[in-house]
Amino acid sequence: MTTAELVFDPFSDEYFENPFEIYRRMRNEAPLYYCPKRDFYALTRHEDVAAALKDHEAFSSSRGCDLAMVQSDTPPQKSIIFMDPPDHRHMRSLLNKAFTPRAVQAQRDTIVEQIDHYLGQIDSDDFDVVQDFSGPFPVEVITRMAGVEPEYRQQVRHWIDTSLSREPGQVGTSEAGVKANIDTAMYYYALVQKRRENPTDDMISRLIAAEIPREDGRLDKLDDIEITGFATLLGGAGAETVTKLIGTAMVLFARNPEQWQKLLEDRELVPAAVEELLRYEGPVQYNVRYTVKEAHVPSGVIPAGKPVFLLMASANRDERAFTDTDKFDIERDRTEAQNLGLGYGIHSCLGAALARMESVIALEKLLDFMPRYEVKWDGLQRVHMQNVAGYSHVPVRRLAS
Template identity: 60%
Template sequence: MTHTKLVFDPFSREFFDGPYDIYARMREEAPVYYSEEYDFYALSRYEDVAPAYRDFETYSSARGLDLATVRKGEISSFKSIIVLDPPEHRHMRRLVSKVFTPRAINDLRDMVDAQIVRYLDRVDPTGFDMVQDFSAYFPMEIISEMLGVPMEYRTQLRLWTDVSLHREIGQIEMSEAGTDAVVEAMRFYYGLVKERRANPQDDMISKLIEAEIERDDDQPPTLTTMEIAMFASLLGGAGAETVAKLVGGAPVTFARFPEQWAKLRDDHSLIPDAVEELLRFESPNQYNVRYSMHDVELHGVTIPAGKPVFLMLGSANRDPAAFDEPDVFDIERDRGGRPSLAFGLGIHSCLGAALARMESALALGHLLDFMPEFEVDFDNCTRVSMQNVAGYESVPVRVRARQQ
């Protein structure tokens, strides 16, 4: 059998439409893959990706999380938690994690549930789009409610996020429209933080203004307006996109494995396991990019210092060395103690993971009651083409009468 040359292009239509065949070849043929076209390396095996997430001294986040910013090799002057390494990251995370304690998340349950019901009540069961009519909306509403974003700005913030993440085929750098969207979103959050400084409310931004942070420099112990605005922008984007794509794509996966939907329909106690399996099977975040701080020897390949390195968590989550029959969707899977990497590991594991899990579980519960039997119009499902984010842009669904 003659194989074509292995090419991994994270900006190609083949990647956006589903990269799992490519991942399998990468794990087998080139676990340390080098892209001649884009000058980056990629790790695809669980045994390599998981430790790399924990090793910030080797794989740094300080130069960004996407290829365009990382390969510039510049440390950002803007102190967003997502591009900080210790010790600054440790101090910032300790502070912002206070708003994501188990108790704080549980206190949000009624609000989260109400937002999900609000949008599900609007859809037409005879035919609706799971993404465009449902999952694209409620996560942003939830995050906005937490932050204290006024109702009239929430749709615009969601649209700005979509524009900033969108990539045309072959596009690496953010478009001018994307840059403008980031600027406008930051301008909005900066103004909102200033407003909350003058008039505090019962919201996350006001809490972050009041909080004090341990610092290793001579700066004041409180967060600056820009630091809070950047955190709000990060949360408003990443926090909404993960759940939107996970829930939006769930009907596609369950339609392909209908016995799993039937199992879940008969036993709602399996919903948390179903969320974990959805995260593993087709993670909304397929990779993060890091910057190699020194030469790394791995599988006979040297990754030189100063190179972008893709940590392919989407591939690691389908690694047969880590998960039995990884391409089978099984909500009762025995994970053998190995966590899905959907939310990362180590210091940059997702702060909002518990919230995302709760939102997804509540949404699945309501969908099970709303559409116990359904069909997906596969011919008209379309995927997004976005930086880092994978999932569906459109998933047409119709609720069927339940068979007796």
């Protein structure tokens, strides 16, 4: 029996539906994968992906984070995820102030309030975990932090979903996605103008007031484009991550009911469950970098001037890094290897602590709300998005406990 040719197509229907089999083959057969058709490389093993994430001198973020952006002649919008040091370092030190442990903890009441609100609106035993719950609540939390007006908070989520959506075979942003990006940028740009005139206690107002050192050492203010770029990123990352993580969680726990039972019996395991969800099937599949010089990783050498997929979701299933890697186990030994689910190195997720806290509280509340449940498998729908994996629809039925 001949083995099918190894083809990694991150824009195919097969990839969107289940990328883990192709990841396994790539790790074993072509850990340093090259795609001649689209002229990119891909790294799948844990040691290679971790090394590349740490090596910002060779693997640059300045051209963007997906293939279309990196291969474009147009530089991406100003945003912290599209920066290399020293600009990245200055911006990160400024933005870190919004996500200190104290600042994150201050969001707890808002998170609980939003979760209780959306669970309280569910008036049937049959509902959709994503559409009715994990879609709406995280974006309320993050956009409130940013200073978005209440009537626009859910709209931000719909713009993000539209901009990230991809049809099979589609590499770049769709017309609807381009319009969504423009609408998002115009909204945030106008909001920055309002906050310049009338500052309030929110992140956009604090960014307007902040000063950061430029390369020549002088202190400077962020311009409106920079603040718009960050606000857009914040809304996107803050909405997508937890939305997808919780939807996936309810699918995985339905497939592994003994793990759900462990949580019902011991709530202290919930934070560990969130870590295992991030490892096993996290919402962020990959980031694309650009080699500004010849780049060296344990599996080989990548020439300068090439896009490189850093497949964190594959690295987190690497048999060389984790024991029983394809087993979903909330009590696994988490000291074996670094969990790359929320990134690693200088571009690790800025809001990781917030995402973890939201996810822990959401799972705790769901354990109370639906201790026994079943997924209606025929209604399950995966998203088709660049970088992001998860479900758009997870219909469930609450069962009598």
